[in-house]
Amino acid sequence: MDEVISFGTDGWRAPLSEFTSDRVRIVAQGVADHLAADGGAGDTVAVGYDARDTSAGFAADAADVLAANGFDVVLPERDCPTPAVSHAIVERDLAGAVVITASHNPPEYNGVKFIPADGAGALPSDTDGIMANLGTPAAGDPTGEIRRVDFTGPHVAHCRRLVDASLDGLTVVYDAMHGSGRGVTGDALEAAGADVIRRRCTQDAAFGGTPPEPTPEHLAGLADAVDEHDADLGIANDGDADRVAAVTPERGVLDGNWFYVLAYDYLLESGTGPAVRTVSTTGHVDAVAAAHDCEVVEVPVGFKWVAAAVDDHDALFGGEESGGYTMRGHVRQKDGVLMGLLAAAAASETALDDRIDAIEDAHGEIHQDKTSVDCPDDRKQAVLDGLDAALPDSVAGVAVDSVNDTDGFKIVLADGSWLLVRPSGTEPKMRVYAEAGSAARVAALLDAGRELVAPVV
Incomplete structure (x- = not known):
């Protein structure tokens, strides 16, 4: 086993000095053997990838190994959000997916995630199985077929069905941070009726010199743009668009805890159900839930634990303060595209700053x-x-x-x-x-x- 390869909270990430083609192929072989042992031999597997310069090549490496093991492989037409890959797994009844992404890490990194057949985050039973099967990649002529399909179109259509709101009259500044949300989240907001002003929506191998992590220090330009354009809202995604951040006119970049509380409170206006949050996420979630006679389920840090509990408790909403959230009716995967639409829907009815004022009046500050x-x-x-x-x-x-x-x-x-x-x-x-x-x-x-x-x- 290659000791450099180690699956952590959300896959394996490493600098490009360690994240090599040979090691990606070793991981792909581990995935192939794990899926075969689980009865998935001969099924179809997705291979997704983000906007990094190296990602398309590493995705091709993974696809080659999976095809050499007899799996059919579907690749997206271009780099795409990780949640679009999760949606494709469920929509197409796939055996799982490999996604080449280092998410919000700097450009000198890359990574690989495995997503199982339910589209949710991989649990230790999956990642341990992959690690146990790391070995020499299969070679020779592929027996599986590799083809390109549209991942983002069906994903966005599903998100718009879940958040069926008219955004007419809403002005949103969207910041892709040069990641895979470009041409996806902004377009989805615009299709719902919003006037969208775009920032950093071109592909850039260096991400403009800033890691694609939607933190306050990296979103100062977005906050300035919201002010400059007198916009109602700013939305940003990280590098693979599974995370989201929101910017309001009065408060600037919102803490991820506030995003959770606002989103859950908005969903409770028309629905009911438990909230799932990690131990590091604000107790204000509990106060909002209690006001609606709803339960809160607390889980360890890591979205895979959120996903499992969302399923177990039929939760209305689930997430963590680091910017990853999902909702009932969606694939159990954090989704920055869907959450951008949800934040805009809430803002189109009542300004997010006014919503925060009301929650602070009822439950105090965060x-x-x-x-x-x-x-x-x-x-x-x-x-x-x-x-x-x-x-x-x-x-x-x-x-x-x-x-x-x-x-x-x-x-x-x-x-x-x-x-x-x-x-x-x-x-x-x-x-x-x-x-x-x-x-x-x-x-x-x-x-x-x-x-x-x-x-x-």
Whole structure:
């Protein structure tokens, strides 16, 4: 087994010095053997890819190996959003998919995701099976057929059926960040009636010098454009368009927690059902749910756990504060195209800033932040064991009310604030999150979290 290849929270990502054609072929062979062992031999598999310069070539490598193993392969007509690949799996009854993408990472990275037959994120049973089957790729003439099909058209049509709203009179600035949302999300908004102003909607191997990650520091130009054009809303997608960010005229780039709360609150105007959120996502979700007599299901960080719980609980909405969300009736995969439409639909009825004002009046403000403490991967379990033996009775002067060990330790305090310490799934770090009623209180909790972790690292 190639020790460089390792599937983390959402597939394998690596710099191009390590992410090579040979290794992509090894992973593709692992996928082929895993699918064959699961009874999928001879079925059709999708191979998608993002807008990176290297992605189309790596996708061709993966397709060649899968075809050499007897699988028919469908490729998109061009780079496309990852959620379009997930939708194609379900719509076409495919055995699964390989997607070549490094999502929001810088251009010197690439990656590979596996998506199983249900279109949701791969669970450990899948990724462990792939890792166990890494080996020499099959060679020779392919016995499977490779062909190009339209992934984005059916995906957008499905999204518009789910969010059946007229956006007439709404002005939206759309920012593709030079990723695979270009020519997709903006077009979907325009087809629904919005006046769309486009930014960074050309393919650029360097992503304009900014990683395609929709964070406030990378979306300053979008916020300026919303102001310049007196727009109602700004929408951005990450590199493979499975994540979304929104910009409002008054507040600028919205925190991902606020996007979750706004979207769920809007859906509750016409529907009902549980919300699924990760342990790191705001407790305001719980307050909105309680106001509608709905349940909240808390899961570990990682969208695959959100997807599983959405299915188990027939949830109305599910997601995580990092910008990934889905809704009832959709493939259980985070989808930045669908969420762009949903945010626009909500804004077309009531301005998002006004919606936030109303929610703050009812439930208070959201203040959340996070930091990291360096921690070698081989020390993470020892750190968790050390924390388990040293959990405090109070944090930053407030008594501990409860502790949730779903993913690390989430310490909920008597005033409703909380502190979360968990191991990163992608870096040699312990993550420390905090939420409270003020920014000053969050800062105090993060300081306390670092002081709690440092002695046991």
